[in-house]
Amino acid sequence: MVLSTKLHRFDLRSTFFTSPCPSFTPNSSSLVSRKTFKFKPTKITAQVFTLSVETSVKDPESDIESLISSNTEEINRKRSSKQSITGASGISSGVKLENISKSYKGVTVSKDVSWEVKKGEKVGLVGVNAAGKTTGLRIITGQEEPDSGNVIKAKSNMKNAFLNQEFEVSMSRTVREELMSAFKEEMEISDRLERVQKTIEGATEDLELMGRLLDGFDLLQRRAQAVDLDEVDAKVSKLMPELGFSPEDSDSSGFHFLSTTRRKQNLFAPTISNKLIHPPPLHAPPLLPSISRIDGKMKACCRAISTTYPMSITSRFNPCFITKVAEPNAGLIGDEDDVLQDPNTLSHLKTELLQQLKGINRGIFGVPSSKKSDVEAMVKLLESHNPTPDPILNLEKVGGCWKLLYSTITILGSKRTKLGLRDFITLGEFFQIIDIEKSKAVNVIKFNARGLKLLNGKLTIEASFKIASKSRVDVSYDNSTITPD
Numbered sequence: 260m261v262l263s264t265k266l267h268r269f270d271l272r273s274t275f276f277t278s279p280c281p282s283f284t285p286n287s288s289s290l291v292s293r294k295t296f297k298f299k300p301t302k303i304t305a306q307v308f309t310l311s312v313e314t315s316v317k318d319p320e321s322d323i324e325s326l327i328s329s330n331t332e333e334i335n336r337k338r339s340s341k342q343s344i345t346g347a348s349g350i351s352s353g354v355k356l357e358n359i360s361k362s363y364k365g366v367t368v369s370k371d372v373s374w375e376v377k378k379g380e381k382v383g384l385v386g387v388n389a390a391g392k393t394t395g396l397r398i399i400t401g402q403e404e405p406d407s408g409n410v411i412k413a414k415s416n417m418k419n420a421f422l423n424q425e426f427e428v429s430m431s432r433t434v435r436e437e438l439m440s441a442f443k444e445e446m447e448i449s450d451r452l453e454r455v456q457k458t459i460e461g462a463t464e465d466l467e468l469m470g471r472l473l474d475g476f477d478l479l480q481r482r483a484q485a486v487d488l489d490e491v492d493a494k495v496s497k498l499m500p501e502l503g504f505s506p507e508d509s510d511s512s513g514f515h516f517l518s519t520t521r522r523k524q525n526l527f528a529p530t531i532s533n534k535l536i537h538p539p540p541l542h543a544p545p546l547l548p549s550i551s552r553i554d555g556k557m558k559a560c561c562r563a564i565s566t567t568y569p570m571s572i573t574s575r576f577n578p579c580f581i582t583k584v585a586e587p588n589a590g591l592i593g594d595e596d597d598v599l600q601d602p603n604t605l606s607h608l609k610t611e612l613l614q615q616l617k618g619i620n621r622g623i624f625g626v627p628s629s630k631k632s633d634v635e636a637m638v639k640l641l642e643s644h645n646p647t648p649d650p651i652l653n654l655e656k657v658g659g660c661w662k663l664l665y666s667t668i669t670i671l672g673s674k675r676t677k678l679g680l681r682d683f684i685t686l687g688e689f690f691q692i693i694d695i696e697k698s699k700a701v702n703v704i705k706f707n708a709r710g711l712k713l714l715n716g717k718l719t720i721e722a723s724f725k726i727a728s729k730s731r732v733d734v735s736y737d738n739s740t741i742t743p744d
């Protein structure tokens with residue numbers, strides 16, 4: 260199966276742990292298939308390329324974003340014009356009601372009411388039934404509009420919320436489900452992901468339909484990432500004991516706990532905490548401790564390895580023997596002089612870098628940005644020790660078949676749609692075959708897709724390069740193919 264593609268951009272960079280080799284740095288202004296790359300003479304690590312494939316579909320998220328931002332601007336404009344008309348004053352912290360009046364059907368509930376809560380203050384609202392206490396709170400949270408007067412917040416993006424007097428706890432939901440319901444948006448995304456995933460699994464015969472479903476799934480995946488969907492289960496598990504529930508309570512009906520007021524409140528606490536109230540709600544119980552993400556870092560040992568072993572790869576250069584493999588080692592493998600240059604620093608840096616790379620899940624969207632910046636900071640440091648300052652004069656060190664440990668690859672557009680699901684697709688080994696004599700570079704990326712046999716295989720991207728100057732090469736894209744196993 261050959262799937263042709265229109266490339267907008269193709270960046271090829273090739274550098275290496277075990278042997279110094281050049282880095283092709285893209286000309287950032289260019290978005291055409293033929294590009295000029297500059298050799299960065301001090302690169303040591305291994306990398307592949309960045310690839311963007313044309314897509315005609317407008318990103319639905321940017322549509323949503325633009326709608327949201329224009330609406331927000333409009334609301335802010337209206338608010339500021341209203342405040343300036345009524346002469347509202349600013350405050351340094353907390354929230355303030357200023358000269359608020361509110362009537363329902365001609366009956367005045369609040370008339371010219373002013374009060375405020377500063378940061379860290381606890382304020383009790385006291386009044387007879389129907390005095391308008393709840394109405395005031397609803398006005399602060401924006402659930403009601405005052406007839407006149409202003410709500411002034413120290414920060415325009417401040418979120419406020421309050422606990423209702425009456426709780427709505429579903430009798431049929433388990434405690435866990437009740438807590439999960441606090442994460443409404445996340446749960447909705449999760450449900451939709453599940454439904455789309457099932458539909459995709461039943462649509463392998465219809466590539467057109469699958470393409471559309473994958474696009475939808477892709478969008479949902481990004482939303483899931485944005486709301487930290489993976490963390491919800493862990494958050495709920497962490498909340499359970501903090502709220503006084505034991506793990507065994509998890510599957511019990513919320514009904515069993517309704518007789519205990521404190522627990523009733525507790526059931527609602529996640530809702531409040533999930534809304535990131537700032538400052539604390541006016542008459543809510545203390546906020547739950549923030550849920551911190553555990554960011555475990557693997558510390559593993561690295562050891563020196565051999566560099567040559569045969570491995571065949573189906574490509575234009577087949578059969579191919581891996582002659583250079585970037586693997587854990589204690590220092591540079593190659594020229595003895597290189598090793599002797601600064602073995603302690605290099606050894607330490609390389610070990611650190613290899614530890615950073617361990618456990619990276621190379622999904623179709625590339626390495627997560629937080630991880631990427633850690634890795635690339637380390638790469639930069641390592642680059643400064645590259646013993647080959649002028650790699651263009653050492654092209655023999657560049658040629659061969661390379662197994663890459665790390666890549667900055669991000670596949671966009673229709674190619675991603677074809678390969679497209681973070682959950683399903685795992686990028687396997689990356690190979691880069693550089694043929695100096697023919698001035699060709701071939702990247703082979705293996706991938707496998709759980710549950711979608713159709714998409715198991717490899718993506719091969721072929722390019723030509725030409726030495727343009729002492730420090731530059733031109734790289735031009737030739738073609739790419741997806742080959743199923």
Ligand SMILES: Nc1ncnc2c1ncn2[C@@H]1O[C@H](COP(=O)(O)OP(=O)(O)OP(=O)(O)O)[C@@H](O)[C@H]1O
Pocket residue numbers: 363364368386387388389390391392393394395
């Ligand atoms: N949406 C509405 N439509 C019509 N009347 C309303 C509405 N919301 C509140 N009211 C009326 O406004 C008055 C003030 O209600 P509010 O709930 O603010 O009082 P409260 O001080 O919180 O009372 P309580 O102490 O009983 O909770 C009540 O008479 C209520 O019936």
